[in-house]
Amino acid sequence: MSWLDAIILGLVEGITEFLPISSTGHLILTRSLLGLEGREVSNALIIIQGAAILAVCWEYRVKLWKTLVSLTTQATARRFALNLLIAFVIFAIPGKLFGEHIEELLFSALPVAIALVVGGVVILWAEKRKHTEHIESVDDIRPIDAAKIGLFQCLALFPGTSRSAATIIGGLLIGMSRRAATEFSFFIAIPAILAATIYSLWKVRDELTVTDAGPLALSCVISFIAALLSIRFLLRFVSQHSFVSFAWYRIVLGGIVLAAWGAGFISD
Numbered sequence: 001m002s003w004l005d006a007i008i009l010g011l012v013e014g015i016t017e018f019l020p021i022s023s024t025g026h027l028i029l030t031r032s033l034l035g036l037e038g039r040e041v042s043n044a045l046i047i048i049q050g051a052a053i054l055a056v057c058w059e060y061r062v063k064l065w066k067t068l069v070s071l072t073t074q075a076t077a078r079r080f081a082l083n084l085l086i087a088f089v090i091f092a093i094p095g096k097l098f099g100e101h102i103e104e105l106l107f108s109a110l111p112v113a114i115a116l117v118v119g120g121v122v123i124l125w126a127e128k129r130k131h132t133e134h135i136e137s138v139d140d141i142r143p144i145d146a147a148k149i150g151l152f153q154c155l156a157l158f159p160g161t162s163r164s165a166a167t168i169i170g171g172l173l174i175g176m177s178r179r180a181a182t183e184f185s186f187f188i189a190i191p192a193i194l195a196a197t198i199y200s201l202w203k204v205r206d207e208l209t210v211t212d213a214g215p216l217a218l219s220c221v222i223s224f225i226a227a228l229l230s231i232r233f234l235l236r237f238v239s240q241h242s243f244v245s246f247a248w249y250r251i252v253l254g255g256i257v258l259a260a261w262g263a264g265f266i267s268d
Helices: 003-016 023-034 039-059 061-069 075-106 109-128 143-157 163-173 178-203 210-238 244-262
Strands: none
Touching: 003 023, 003 039, 003 210, 023 039, 023 109, 023 163, 039 061, 039 178, 039 210, 061 075, 075 109, 075 143, 075 178, 109 163, 109 244, 143 163, 143 178, 163 178, 178 210
């Protein structure tokens, strides 16, 4: 990974991680265009993703700290922590069992393009349904709601689906407000992606060199900054708009990739 590759990948990851357009799908397409292959690149992408998650920790540092110090005294804090644990465990089990097999089979341009289009159509369908809200904030979420969102999050194991899209749209379908669904999507990403990042770092601990560390560190910094801006943008956006524009973006991008694949410009 060159310095330019690091800048591009950091920007792509940071911008797309929390938008319902699939960061994994965009990274697969980007690395294909850059000609980056190999297990080392895959592990680097997971580490860059971890840097984006740190942006959530920073943006919500007050909420996370208050939850931590209130676990023994406040039922609301305990329920919030329990909800994160439930969503994480439900996602982590199939992720551990099937994640590597899915990566071997589906981490390429064609499956991503199909998932982008299908996901876009699902978002359009979800937005056309009558949306009844009975969960206004993340503190109103019950453990059963967290379990449902955890199941929706499992859809993100398929590249191009988008963890953010699966959890946000899932939240809307079970009655969350747009802001509650969006913020809970941010929060449940913390344990899921940080765990994957730590595991990836442990696996490659003997392979990282000083040469690798420089571009990777730059990519992480860029990913963090871009993700922080993306989080703030999405929160402002959902207060006034639906997710329809993201759905059409997915459909158009997926269609372009499918057309390029059909014309032989990219491989499957």
